[in-house]
Amino acid sequence: MAFIKIAELGKAYQTIGREPIEAIADISLEISEGEFITIVGPSGCGKSTLLKILGGLLRKSRGEVLVRGEPVDGPRRDIGMVFQNSVLLPWRTVFKNVMLPVEVLGLEPRQYITRARELLEMVGLSEFHDKYPRELSGGMQQRVSIARALIHDPSVLLMDEPFGALDAMTREHMNLELQRIWTESRKTILFITHSIPEAVFLGDRVVVLSERPAQVVEILEVKLPRPRDLDMLATEAFGGYAHRVRVRFRIKRGWE
Amino acid sequence: MTSPKLSLGERILANVHYILIVAVFVLFVGSWELSLYLLSIPEYLIPTPRQTVVALVRGFMRGVYWWNTWVTLIESVLGFLIGSGAGLALGTLLAQFRILERVFYPYLVAFQTLPKIALAPLLILWFGFGMSSKVAIAAMVAFFPVLVNMFVGLQSADRDQVDLVRSLSGTRWQIFVKIQFPSSLPFLFAGLDVALVFSILGAIVGEFIGATHGLGALIMQLNLTLDIAGVFSVLVILAVMGVGAHVAMQAIQRRVTFWAKTETFTSL
Numbered sequence: 408m409a410f411i412k413i414a415e416l417g418k419a420y421q422t423i424g425r426e427p428i429e430a431i432a433d434i435s436l437e438i439s440e441g442e443f444i445t446i447v448g449p450s451g452c453g454k455s456t457l458l459k460i461l462g463g464l465l466r467k468s469r470g471e472v473l474v475r476g477e478p479v480d481g482p483r484r485d486i487g488m489v490f491q492n493s494v495l496l497p498w499r500t501v502f503k504n505v506m507l508p509v510e511v512l513g514l515e516p517r518q519y520i521t522r523a524r525e526l527l528e529m530v531g532l533s534e535f536h537d538k539y540p541r542e543l544s545g546g547m548q549q550r551v552s553i554a555r556a557l558i559h560d561p562s563v564l565l566m567d568e569p570f571g572a573l574d575a576m577t578r579e580h581m582n583l584e585l586q587r588i589w590t591e592s593r594k595t596i597l598f599i600t601h602s603i604p605e606a607v608f609l610g611d612r613v614v615v616l617s618e619r620p621a622q623v624v625e626i627l628e629v630k631l632p633r634p635r636d637l638d639m640l641a642t643e644a645f646g647g648y649a650h651r652v653r654v655r656f657r658i659k660r661g662w663e
Numbered sequence: 664m665t666s667p668k669l670s671l672g673e674r675i676l677a678n679v680h681y682i683l684i685v686a687v688f689v690l691f692v693g694s695w696e697l698s699l700y701l702l703s704i705p706e707y708l709i710p711t712p713r714q715t716v717v718a719l720v721r722g723f724m725r726g727v728y729w730w731n732t733w734v735t736l737i738e739s740v741l742g743f744l745i746g747s748g749a750g751l752a753l754g755t756l757l758a759q760f761r762i763l764e765r766v767f768y769p770y771l772v773a774f775q776t777l778p779k780i781a782l783a784p785l786l787i788l789w790f791g792f793g794m795s796s797k798v799a800i801a802a803m804v805a806f807f808p809v810l811v812n813m814f815v816g817l818q819s820a821d822r823d824q825v826d827l828v829r830s831l832s833g834t835r836w837q838i839f840v841k842i843q844f845p846s847s848l849p850f851l852f853a854g855l856d857v858a859l860v861f862s863i864l865g866a867i868v869g870e871f872i873g874a875t876h877g878l879g880a881l882i883m884q885l886n887l888t889l890d891i892a893g894v895f896s897v898l899v900i901l902a903v904m905g906v907g908a909h910v911a912m913q914a915i916q917r918r919v920t921f922w923a924k925t926e927t928f929t930s931l
Contacts, residue, residue, distance in 0.1 A: 462830045482832040494823045497922040498845045511831040511841070539922055559831075 417469035448616030487556030742801020754813025816850025
């Protein structure tokens with residue numbers, strides 16, 4: 408049985424006085440535990456909607472979403488979310504930001520202090536415990552938000568273009584970091600991006616979505632050895648995968 | 664904050680605006696005195712700075728000023744606390760319950776555009792000549808800036824931050840306490856700052872209309888006896904009171920919302 412099962416998922420937004428807007432037409436996808444799935448698609452294609460449905464923030468219109476065989480009809484405790492902007496609370500220190508899920512979930516804070524420290528160490532920010540978010544660079548802020556998403560030890564990590572706002576150099580560095588974090592923590596990750604190289608570099612499988620309303624155009628298995636490094640970006644194999652994704656994009660847009 | 668040691672000269676240069684503030688004050692007082700002399704304006708119209716200071720000292724020595732300042736201060740502060748407390752509570756309710764917002768919004772707009780101070784005579788009629796009518800007027804004028812800013816502030820909460828708490832199965836109460844309320848603080852303080860100054864204004868206007876004590880009543884009495892230096896000295900007290908209130912509020916604001924961007928949240 409698949410760890411996450413998405414079957415014939417559809418989503419339409421109701422609008423007052425107008426036709427409903429179709430965001431997702433039909434997505435079916437099965438994900439096994441510990442898998443790193445990257446999802447690429449044109450901007451505004453409904454990628455974020457998909458992630459919000461998985462996170463229980465939005466209701467689906469049709470189809471089925473199951474995690475461990477249980478239907479997702481609201482937020483779940485075993486899911487961690489990372490947003491495009493780090494979404495840190497500016498009035499809390501780095502440490503208190505990481506502890507936020509513990510408070511909201513009503514867990515015993517004392518049992519998580521050590522874990523919070525370890526996570527901050529894992530993302531390379533142990534020195535920044537008592538700093539406030541504005542004192543951190545964009546890349547550091549996003550690393551704090553990854554630590555925060557992991558604090559309550561969720562089995563699934565949903566990441567919505569987490570590195571989209573970062574410059575190219577920081578972004579590559581963050582990709583390496585994330586791969587390391589994934590290797591260490593063995594979470595199931597759904598990672599949305601609109602960067603094709605990023606999708607190929609990180610994913611076990613790359614899911615290519617169409618323009619809105621979103622449909623699965625192709626699911627591409629990336630058989631590059633791990634751990635992957637930046638030199639791999641220059642290899643022929645990598646280029647081949649990236650090319651295949653790019654071609655799928657173009658066909659769907661009718662450029663060829 | 665650890666800043667590198669500055670030489671005395673550099674420190675003076677960094678704080679030069681304080682010196683200039685004092686200089687402007689001296690210049691102001693000087694040109695006040697000088698223009699009265701040059702234009703030969705009689706002192707029963709505008710007193711000299713010296714006469715104002717003399718009246719101020721005499722007033723405090725006789726104790727009249729102490730008592731009246733105290734009365735106005737209490738009226739303003741009580742009115743401020745009641746008005747802003749009510750504004751905070753109602754603003755929160757409106758922001759939390761969509762239906763309340765929809766129903767009450769038109770009334771609030773209507774009331775907002777009404778010059779509240781025009782109701783002062785009525786409040787004197789209802790609450791009498793004592794302090795309670797001034798407290799009521801001060802509360803009424805303090806109410807709206809806090810209400811509006813609290814409402815807007817709570818709605819200003821970042822959607823993603825709210826989603827973050829929701830994604831963790833957070834309750835509405837948790838969203839309010841952990842996200843919306845802290846987000847509203849810069850707005851709330853902008854409202855409180857205005858409300859504090861307004862409440863002093865409200866108390867004074869109330870005292871103008873009908874009161875036996877307070878700085879407003881004192882101004883009326885001094886005006887009637889043509890003690891213009893006295894009037895000026897009371898204005899000085901009011902100015903100090905207003906500035907003091909503003910500075911105190913800013914100090915609290917800086918401590919509470921140190922994390923906010925330094926953009927100014929103007930009151931709406």
